[in-house]
Amino acid sequence: MKARYKYRFYPTDQQQESLAQLFGCVRVVWNDALASCQSDKYPGYNRLSKALTQSKKTEERRWLKDVSSVPLQQSLKQLDTAFKNFFDSLKGKRKGKKVSQPKFKKKTKRQAATFTKAAFSVKGDVVYLAKIGDLKPIWSRKLPATPSSVTVIKDCANRYFLSFVVEGKPTNIEAESQSIGIDLGLKTFAVMSDGEKVKSPDYSKLDRRIRQRQRQLARQQKGSKRRNKTRLRIAKLHNKIADTRLDFLHKLSTQVVSENQTIVLEDLNVSGMVKNRRLARAISQQGWREFRTLCEAKSEKFGRDFRVINRWEPTSQVCSECGFKWGKLDLSVRSVLCLSCETEQDRDENAARNIETVGMGHRHDLKRTGSDCKTSSEASCWEPSRITEASAGVSMSINQYLWSWDFRYL
Known part of the structure; x- marks a missing residue:
């Protein structure tokens, strides 16, 4: 190696x-x-x-x-x-x-x-x-x-x-935990299946300075000394962001790999996500692919088992406790009250537990016996537990949901 x-x-x-x-x-x-x-x-x-x-x-x-x-x-x-x-x-x-x-x-x-x-x-x-x-x-x-x-x-x-x-030679370090699933995001960089949440460094100030320098660079004459000085200043700001991100990813990946025997991640379509012009800059600054590469390389070094599940697994649409499928949710919905087991699930923590479950060789639907429900694109009006309050993060009860429904569309 x-x-x-x-x-x-x-x-x-x-x-x-x-x-x-x-x-x-x-x-x-x-x-x-x-x-x-x-x-x-x-x-x-x-x-x-x-x-x-x-x-x-x-x-x-x-x-x-x-x-x-x-x-x-x-x-x-x-x-x-x-x-x-x-x-x-x-x-x-x-x-x-x-x-x-x-x-x-x-x-x-x-x-x-x-x-x-x-x-x-x-x-x-x-x-x-x-x-x-x-x-x-x-x-x-x-x-x-x-x-x-x-x-x-x-x-x-x-x-x-x-x-x-x-x-190099492989290093043998005893793992504290058997397995862990990791759900990657924007506001919270990584949510672990054990409930731990890790936030990424704030790049907003440096990013704002880069934009100011780039506007200044666009107005300067090509080949001039001042333009070359501005170019070097922009390069230094970019390097500062890259060094900060790499240091954060190295520390987090080392901690995850050294403490767990099996690491499970989700195969994200990053190239497709960055086509969204509103989120492209924020997604590119996170470094999801670089984190996956570091985890994979360090897993080989420490003798760990690194796994990646299919990107089409409905990890955010299934209850991690009972396996009930509540369908596709809007990104603003951060918590869900399950109709089957009546458990309130945090969206990211639930996805992380499902990623670990699928990565370890289990299936969502095997937990819940006798379920004929299929994943739908939207929540049905007859399944009120699928909808939660987006802003406050507190789930609505069934009666409150039914009273708030407009019966003209029934």
Whole structure:
């Protein structure tokens, strides 16, 4: 099992110039190889590598010899992998969303260069890179083993990182609970089946500042120094939100995986949800998919069982106590009074318990014997227990509901 360990470092002025030259060469090699693939069929890695060797002998690309050849070859290998994923996606061999064709790299975007074992070494607290020199990262934690490769990263906010690939070993930690179901949401990020609720950090202030800077950026002239300063300020604000979210997701996923033997999540259609223009920004800031990826990776590390149930399971339409189906509810309805067992259920907690039940191999309708009810799109007027008060969160009694019904429509 491979894992990544990322550390920040602060290069000197001379190292910044060397790294800028390296990033430029890696970007040119990628763009030249991709441009040659636009007109003809994809030639493959071997032919691209030979073309790179020939281009170093020309006057136009002679300066490619000033940097290490390992990151340049790794750039071609990454391009080869990108094309392989693209072709597999077209043929249906690759699961998930369709992978787009590789794109050209820009100078203002994230820059990266990968070194293998032949071009770097770690001696004590110093990392040596070929034709770059010694770098001193901030070691927030020790490397568990000798790294097989390292990637030098410069993000949009001009921050520098070293990302090591290390072969990790599974960790055995005894779990406190047997299983847990998690229902993800907007106002409350995660509602556990045991009743625990976790709220995500508030990004509204930073998001407001980003919008102000983006309006300022739109009015500035392209290529000007002030526009570049505004772009860096926007990138720093975006990084602050991303770092805050990633820190929150790492802590929550570690807590969930370390305390439970089986983790059950729901397969959410996030790509379809973000098409709602009113909720797209809020949904994108939550990081549901990233949380699922972290839980899955850490479950493999700690030896846990990670499960995902079908997105079409009616987890919000079924009582978790008796299995009675009350049908589809509006999002404003936060609590439901079950007609069968007369239990008042919180919408999110009920969904989390149903997610755990289905994930552990049980079915909703097996709990309630003799039930012929089917999930309906709307609650029927003859089943008053399906409707609750949305604002106060207190369920209405049957008599109150019947008196409030307009009998003209019966």
